[in-house]
Amino acid sequence: MTGSALGQALAVAPGDAEYRTYMGHTLTCAACRAGASCVTAVQLGRVWREARG
Numbered sequence: 001m002t003g004s005a006l007g008q009a010l011a012v013a014p015g016d017a018e019y020r021t022y023m024g025h026t027l028t029c030a031a032c033r034a035g036a037s038c039v040t041a042v043q044l045g046r047v048w049r050e051a052r053g
């Protein structure tokens with residue numbers, strides 16, 4: 001094991017935390033799971049895009 005793959009997996013890209021928050025919401029929100037984008041999802045998505053740059 002070289003460790004390079006592990007290093008890449010642990011690297012945090014810009015907006016990664018926000019993306020996880022956004023995805024976590026869509027997986028647990030009934031409206032989002034139904035295919036709709038609720039107000040929270042829109043806000044989280046906006047935060048993600050801004051953090052990602």
Ligand SMILES: [Zn+2]
Binds near residue numbers: 030031032037039041
């Ligand atoms: Zn939602």
